[in-house]
Amino acid sequence: MIDRDNGVSYYHQLSSILIEQISNGTFQQGNRLPTENELSKRYGLNRHTVRRAMERLEDEGLIYKVRGKGVFVANTKIPYKVSKKTQFTNLMLSAGLTPDSELLNSYEIAAGNEIAEKLNIGPSDKVIALDILRYVDEIPFCHTVSFLRADIFPGLRGLLNGLYSIYNILKKHYDIDMQRVSSNFEVSMPGDSEMNILQISAKTPLLVVRSISKSQHGDMVEYCTTCFRGDLSSITVDFNEDAKGTEEIQAAK
8 A cells, every 4th residue: 555654755656566566467468457547546646646657657668558448567579570571460470469450541642752762763653652550469569651663563452451461462463572672770759640540658669660672573662661669569680581690679768
């Protein structure tokens, strides 16, 4: 219980109690924690104090929030290997996790200077943009915006119904076997859009991966940006499958 005479702030005492309960298994990985209102009543504290305690746990990566569902004890980091032929669905299934994908939007636009440079095309050439949210065990995990050459993938938007693997669709309908050429990594804090899409707070870091992929014919065909939740992801980079080791990068607070 809260000691009101020891001089230690109430929020710090509450956060220490919750940390101990997580450590001893009272609340296990994936368990939903009591609501702020429930904790407020249980410990005789105002909700502002409870909120500060929860913010401390979030800062330390011990909990995560899912909008509309509550606050949960953080799981072990979700493994994700970035390689020449990364396939989200296969990776998650092999890890014993349940993947899902949602196509938020798709549209066709002129490439513009930045995308044109990545794909070796003209700025006025068309690209197909796919805005995709991916889930792991029903939790938003990463948000991808992918740009693919419209001249190589005509009619692609009409093929994207339901759960799908983009790479499998490109192979089946266009006989294109994509291979990642390069990936650039950086850590950033989320803006309003990513906070809303990934259901995270402003304190949750993102691991942003920008990648270029080519076809088996040598054409640059895709440029994509993926924002991984830093509180959930453990990214392994392996572009040389024959290499003895890999480089592991974790987004840390």
